[in-house]
Amino acid sequence: MSELVFDGVSVRYGARRHALTAVDGAHLTVPSGQVVGLVGESGSGKSTLARAAVGLAPLTAGRILLDGTDVRRLRGRRRPLQMVFQDPYSSLDPRMSIGDSVAEALPRERGRGAAARRSEVARLLEQVNLGPDRASMLPGQLSGGQRQRVAVARALAGQPRVVIADEITSALDVSVQGAVLNLVRDVQRQMNLTMLFISHNLAVVRYLSDHVAVMYLGRIVEAGPTEQVLADPRHPYTRDLLAAVPSRTSASALGVEPVDDALAATEPADPHQPPPGCHYHPRCPAGPQLHDGRELCRTEDPAEGAAARPHRAACHFATTADLALTKRPQTEGAG
Numbered sequence: 397m398s399e400l401v402f403d404g405v406s407v408r409y410g411a412r413r414h415a416l417t418a419v420d421g422a423h424l425t426v427p428s429g430q431v432v433g434l435v436g437e438s439g440s441g442k443s444t445l446a447r448a449a450v451g452l453a454p455l456t457a458g459r460i461l462l463d464g465t466d467v468r469r470l471r472g473r474r475r476p477l478q479m480v481f482q483d484p485y486s487s488l489d490p491r492m493s494i495g496d497s498v499a500e501a502l503p504r505e506r507g508r509g510a511a512a513r514r515s516e517v518a519r520l521l522e523q524v525n526l527g528p529d530r531a532s533m534l535p536g537q538l539s540g541g542q543r544q545r546v547a548v549a550r551a552l553a554g555q556p557r558v559v560i561a562d563e564i565t566s567a568l569d570v571s572v573q574g575a576v577l578n579l580v581r582d583v584q585r586q587m588n589l590t591m592l593f594i595s596h597n598l599a600v601v602r603y604l605s606d607h608v609a610v611m612y613l614g615r616i617v618e619a620g621p622t623e624q625v626l627a628d629p630r631h632p633y634t635r636d637l638l639a640a641v642p643s644r645t646s647a648s649a650l651g652v653e654p655v656d657d658a659l660a661a662t663e664p665a666d667p668h669q670p671p672p673g674c675h676y677h678p679r680c681p682a683g684p685q686l687h688d689g690r691e692l693c694r695t696e697d698p699a700e701g702a703a704a705r706p707h708r709a710a711c712h713f714a715t716t717a718d719l720a721l722t723k724r725p726q727t728e729g730a731g
Contacts (some may be wrong), residue, residue: 398557398590400426400449404458404662406614407444413654417666418444420614421699423708426558426607431591433605435598435637439667441614442594443482446560449592450479462558473673478556483564484543488535494521494546494684495531501553520549524579541572545579552583558590565600577604598641600627610634613675614666615699620707630680630709673696674711682713 407419419441422536426432434442447453449460460467462476470476481487488497498517502508518528524545535543544564547719551559560581565573572576581604584591595601601608609619610633618631629635662679665671677683677693684690690713698710703715 398463399428399461400477400592401461401592402445402449402458403461404465405445405448405451405455405460405486406457407441407448408456414668416452417456417614417670418667419448420670422611422614424609424616424619426590428591428607429588430494431593431604432607432609433601434594434609434611435596435601436611437594437664439664440611442611443562443590445611446479446562446592446594448724449558449560450477452479461600475554476557476559476702478551478554478558479560479562480544480551480564483536483567484547484564485567488543488550489545490535492534493531494533494538497535497546497548498531498553501550503555506722516553520553521546523552523583526548539572540568541576543574545567548579548583552587556589558592559584560592560594562594566596580604598626598637610637613667613670615675615710617710618707618710619678625707628706630706630714631676631711633676634709636679636681668708684712 402422402424405419405422406417408476408557409418422441422445424432424434424445424528434445436442444453448455452469454469455467462470467477486619488494492500495517498520501633502513502516510557517531521530524548526542526545530538530542532544535546538546542576547564564580566575577600580593582589583589584604591602593601604644605622607620607624608622610617610625610631612633618625618629625634625639631639662685665675665678671694673695674680674683674693674697678685680693682690683693693713696712698714701712702708702710705711707714
């Protein structure tokens with residue numbers, strides 16, 4: 397078991413006017429032996445954060461620590477962080493057999509011959525509910541769900557201390573998504589793995605995760621135990637994500653009102669030029685667009701005091717009993 401810590405991580409691409417800050421000072425802890433679900437819109441920086449952890453995206457600032465050691469200093473044949481990618485059709489070499497793909501990830505140990513490696517590959521395939529006979533097949537002979545199982549087996553072959561799963565069911569048919577999720581949950585529990593699970597599906601996150609973190613425009617805006625965050629979200633963006641879930645009860649259970657028409661028509665912020673203060677304030681139903689007396693949202697970064705707020709929420713009004721309070725009165729003559 398190992399603890400993974402993102403300490404003020406930033407990832408920036410380009411320079412000057414064309415620069416893009418994909419991850420902006422992210423602080424997140426994935427506790428040992430537990431699952432943290434990372435949610436947010438497409439383009440929020442979730443996958444970039446994951447890629448930075450495994451060395452596929454360069455850090456501009458901050459550190460990523462595995463049990464207190466910077467992951468950039470970890471060298472050797474074993475790779476303690478392994479990642480399962482979103483697309484099972486591109487994550488495997490189409491010219492390599494399934495057995496060779498899994499065996500390639502096995503640590504090179506002295507005294508382990510070809511027979512021992514074949515036996516280990518068979519064991520790993522059985523662990524992800526695939527028959528050992530699949531080892532001789534090519535990826536093109538498998539379904540999407542079977543390929544993703546192979547990707548999981550390949551990640552486990554590296555004997556990781558942490559597994560990062562990036563939207564691993566989004567490219568699969570609905571009929572097989574549940575089976576893959578059950579597999580991931582069972583393997584995580586059996587091996588007591590530390591896992592960062594990235595998804596845009598809140599129902600999936602609730603099912604798998606012990607903790608949830610919400611990401612918006614490169615920043616972690618809320619994080620805490622899954623049931624607490626989803627039952628009592630303290631950041632307006634989290635509330636909006638929950639209100640968007642296609643359920644007859646989700647919005648009413650949370651006391652979330654329909655999004656204001658003006659906010660619904662607001663374009664998402666340009667990640668190349670994010671707004672000052674709270675990045676979410678142009679779209680926020682609890683912000684200065686609809687409420688008087690909240691101009692600090694436009695000028696002051698709420699992330700600076702997040703540690704003292706419920707769920708580490710990056711919101712100036714996270715401790716307010718009702719985030720929406722009273723709507724700004726309409727001006728005279730307004731329709």
